Amino acid sequence: EVQLVESGGGLVQPGGSLRLSCAASGFTFSDHYMDWVRQAPGKGLEWVARTRNKANSYTTEYAASVKGRFTISRDGSENSLYLQMNSLKTEDSAIYYCVRIRGRYYMDVWGKGTTVTVSS
Amino acid sequence: IQLTQSPSFLSASVGDRVTITCRASQGISSYLAWFQQKPGKAPNLLIGSASTLESGVPSRFSGSGSGTEFTLTISSLQPEDFATYYCQQFNSYPLTFGGGTKVEIK
Numbered sequence: 553e554v555q556l557v558e559s560g561g562g563l564v565q566p567g568g569s570l571r572l573s574c575a576a577s578g579f580t581f582s583d584h585y586m587d588w589v590r591q592a593p594g595k596g597l598e599w600v601a602r603t604r605n606k607a608n609s610y611t612t613e614y615a616a617s618v619k620g621r622f623t624i625s626r627d628g629s630e631n632s633l634y635l636q637m638n639s640l641k642t643e644d645s646a647i648y649y650c651v652r653i654r655g656r657y658y659m660d661v662w663g664k665g666t667t668v669t670v671s672s
Numbered sequence: 673i674q675l676t677q678s679p680s681f682l683s684a685s686v687g688d689r690v691t692i693t694c695r696a697s698q699g700i701s702s703y704l705a706w707f708q709q710k711p712g713k714a715p716n717l718l719i720g721s722a723s724t725l726e727s728g729v730p731s732r733f734s735g736s737g738s739g740t741e742f743t744l745t746i747s748s749l750q751p752e753d754f755a756t757y758y759c760q761q762f763n764s765y766p767l768t769f770g771g772g773t774k775v776e777i778k
Contacts, residue, residue, distance in 0.1 A: 587767075597707075597715065597758055599767040615766045649714055657762045658705060660726070662714035 554578035554661050556650045561666030568640050572666055574633040574650030581631040582606040585653035588624060588635045590646035591665075600624075600648070601635065618644075640670045673697050673761050677770035683778045690746040692773045694759035699739045703763035706735055706744045709772075710755045718757075719744065749775070 560572040572588070585608075588600040601624040602613045612624050623636040633650055648668055652661040674697040684690050694704065702722040707715040717726050719735040722742055732747045746753055754777055759770040 596772045597709075597760070597769040599760075599769065602765075602767070613765045657703070658717060658720045659707075659715075659760070660717050662716070664714060 556663035558650045558663045558666035561668045563669045564640055565672050566670055569638045572635040572648055576631045582628050586633045587651040589649045589651050592646040642670050645670045673768055675759050675768055675770035677773050682775050684749050685778045686749055688749045690749050692744045692757055694742040694770050696740045700761045700763035702738045704742050705760045707758045708755045
């Protein structure tokens, strides 16, 4: 069964850091692009970051709102995706979803999400 | 690329035909997907490439359009279809989503 399980969310003060993890199973992790997508409380979906697959050298893309503060990475040996979040702002508070991409385009498998709250 | 969904809220009855529109600020060919999200759950991919139904998605769902205007149609609304629907473009970075359309029971 294809599964994505996020962890690492929590309460952090503005300016602080947090590292999210996503454990992937049931598919060949290195073959797929992977994304982080977030959803602020009561709001819509916002794409955050992408890492491409091994064939595309694991290159990355970021939303303008997080570029320079967040870093997406992956560990193929552990089938894990990460999001290092630095210089956190209150507006970064959201549920963060780990998402598998099928065929470079389709967000076809989503984890249940992990909640990040940035507050003093 | 900005995606504008309309309406943002829709009240309908079981059995109704429902249409949701997504307009892109510039042409995106057919690089558009539709998602359904129920309260407290992650989004679920319904349609890719504007009109390709995902495996397991009921045939009452359909998508159409290309360029800048797209529609998601539910031919006969069922109780389990009451949810929020989002469009998403994958033509270019940054990837973007529409603001969502909440479908509620009349």
